[in-house]
Amino acid sequence: MLSEIRKHLPGHPWQDKIQYFDTLDSTNTYAKQLALQGAAAGTVIIAGHQTGGRGRLGRSFSSPAGMGIYMSVILRPDCRPEELMHLTCAAGLAACNAIEETLGIFPGIKWTNDLVLSRKKLGGILTELSVNPASGKVEWAVVGIGINCCQKAGQFPPEIQDIACSLGIEPGQTPPLSASLIAALENMSRNLLAEKNHIMEAFSRRCITVGSEISILRGDEVQHATAIGIEENGGLLVQYPDGSKGVITSGEVSIRGMYGYL
Numbered sequence: 001m002l003s004e005i006r007k008h009l010p011g012h013p014w015q016d017k018i019q020y021f022d023t024l025d026s027t028n029t030y031a032k033q034l035a036l037q038g039a040a041a042g043t044v045i046i047a048g049h050q051t052g053g054r055g056r057l058g059r060s061f062s063s064p065a066g067m068g069i070y071m072s073v074i075l076r077p078d079c080r081p082e083e084l085m086h087l088t089c090a091a092g093l094a095a096c097n098a099i100e101e102t103l104g105i106f107p108g109i110k111w112t113n114d115l116v117l118s119r120k121k122l123g124g125i126l127t128e129l130s131v132n133p134a135s136g137k138v139e140w141a142v143v144g145i146g147i148n149c150c151q152k153a154g155q156f157p158p159e160i161q162d163i164a165c166s167l168g169i170e171p172g173q174t175p176p177l178s179a180s181l182i183a184a185l186e187n188m189s190r191n192l193l194a195e196k197n198h199i200m201e202a203f204s205r206r207c208i209t210v211g212s213e214i215s216i217l218r219g220d221e222v223q224h225a226t227a228i229g230i231e232e233n234g235g236l237l238v239q240y241p242d243g244s245k246g247v248i249t250s251g252e253v254s255i256r257g258m259y260g261y262l
């Protein structure tokens with residue numbers, strides 16, 4: 001697997017920093033351990049199977065053997081955490097671009113971190129970062145990407161069967177896609193700060209949440225609104241039924257007509 005992926009990245013700066021494991025609990029957890037031990041930016045961790053794949057908001061990410069891409073990358077951007085609020089958006093965009101270039105499939109993004117195809121969840125992004133308390137700067141960021149690749153209808157766990165989908169590719173097509181993802185992430189890491197505006201414009205075009213009726217869940221409180229745009233730091237601009245506007249930066253946002261929200 002590793003040699004297959006490397007073959008597609010000749011001369012690439014991250015080519016020798018890719019590590020492959022048949023099984024890990026979570027590539028993000030392992031990448032965080034390596035980052036703490038000083039692993040270099042561009043270290044890529046890939047697992048064939050995750051026993052404890054993690055998603056946003058403490059959720060799990062189903063990661064069966066040979067069915068998907070489960071990858072995490074260590075980044076060390078020289079900036080403050082406030083400058084990196086768009087990292088999850090940028091990584092989602094990079095993943096969409098890689099999928100499009102490799103397979104000709106055009107996924108969308110459900111704000112903020114779900115990759116979607118035909119209004120079903122294709123995968124997701126989980127970013128985690130550490131800040132140096134003395135400098136106030138980012139010490140490391142780990143960007144995790146999970147993509148359902150090979151599942152066929154009926155092969156998802158019952159609890160996500162109705163909301164999940166896969167790329168529907170053969171296992172042999174995943175190494176070139178993994179390589180393309182690595183290249184897209186390296187490209188993203190170089191342009192992350194200088195090209196923030198362009199990245200967020202492209203993200204807005206990919207984001208299927210914009211223009212949709214949504215519900216926002218914060219604790220026990222549910223609010224309804226229309227998503228009207230994405231702001232520069234990745235926040236979701238919304239308009240409430242009374243005409244007032246706001247920016248959502250956290251919490252759970254559901255789109256009417258998706259994932260069982262009627």
Ligand code: BTN
Nearest residue numbers: 026028053054055056124144146
């Ligand atoms: C989500 O659905 O909220 C995000 C899912 C992110 C899953 C990926 S798989 C590789 C990396 N390792 C993890 O444990 N999670 C991310």
